[in-house]
Amino acid sequence: GAGVSQSPSNKVTEKGKDVELRCDPISGHTALYWYRQRLGQGLEFLIYFQGNSAPDKSGLPSDRFSAERTGESVSTLTIQRTQQEDSAVYLCASSLIYGYTFGSGTRLTVV
Amino acid sequence: GESVGLHLPTLSVQEGDNSIINCAYSNSASDYFIWYKQESGKGPQFIIDIRSNMDKRQGQRVTVLLNKTVKHLSLQIAATQPGDSAVYFCAEKSSGSARQLTFGSGTQLTVLP
Numbered sequence: 001g002a003g004v005s006q007s008p009s010n011k012v013t014e015k016g017k018d019v020e021l022r023c024d025p026i027s028g029h030t031a032l033y034w035y036r037q038r039l040g041q042g043l044e045f046l047i048y049f050q051g052n053s054a055p056d057k058s059g060l061p062s063d064r065f066s067a068e069r070t071g072e073s074v075s076t077l078t079i080q081r082t083q084q085e086d087s088a089v090y091l092c093a094s095s096l097i098y099g100y101t102f103g104s105g106t107r108l109t110v111v
Numbered sequence: 112g113e114s115v116g117l118h119l120p121t122l123s124v125q126e127g128d129n130s131i132i133n134c135a136y137s138n139s140a141s142d143y144f145i146w147y148k149q150e151s152g153k154g155p156q157f158i159i160d161i162r163s164n165m166d167k168r169q170g171q172r173v174t175v176l177l178n179k180t181v182k183h184l185s186l187q188i189a190a191t192q193p194g195d196s197a198v199y200f201c202a203e204k205s206s207g208s209a210r211q212l213t214f215g216s217g218t219q220l221t222v223l224p
Contacts, residue, residue, distance in 0.1 A: 041217075042214040043155070043200065043202075045213070099145075099157055099160070102147075102154030102155045104153050
């Protein structure tokens with residue numbers, strides 16, 4: 001596609017529920033990143049996929065967070081047993097070499 | 112770990128004036144820097160980048176300056192316009208990492224009429 005697409009754009013969930021966030025990267029971009037952005041703060045790295053290599057999961061804050069990517073296509077970020085502190089905007093970016101292109105994010109609110 | 116920080120959380124400038132947004136970094140292995148602009152409700156958008164073998168790079172109305180001696184990066188916006196109001200992030204990549212960017216906390220730029 002022309003840009004990085006994320007869905008849903010907004011998600012409200014009850015504490016304890018699981019959520020899945022989706023990212024469609026730019027076609028041909030081999031690298032895909034997930035970041036978390038809390039209100040008024042910078043971007044916190046979560047996970048990085050590069051082609052078929054093992055992902056860099058060093059930024060995932062707990063074992064409740066996981067992500068998958070099939071080849072160089074869609075990625076899904078899953079948060080299990082959501083907590084209120086998980087409320088944030090989750091941003092996805094893809095890149096070929098340099099020059100990350102971000103999606104508009106998914107705003108997650110845990111109530 | 113290493114951090115990238117911004118000197119000022121907010122900046123207000125008059126329309127038409129020049130804006131300067133500053134960023135300090137601490138990782139001496141940083142070899143690539145990017146400035147992003149994030150408007151409300153949107154993802155960050157690439158503005159301009161610079162490699163560590165350069166000290167200045169110019170774009171359309173924007174200039175990035177890099178001072179490796181004091182580990183300082185700045186973004187200059189000429190003739191600031193209302194559409195420039197946004198949060199600006201600097202980000203750095205370490206030569207030892209695989210394309211992961213570390214972002215600063217951002218500066219909110221407000222352009223006054």
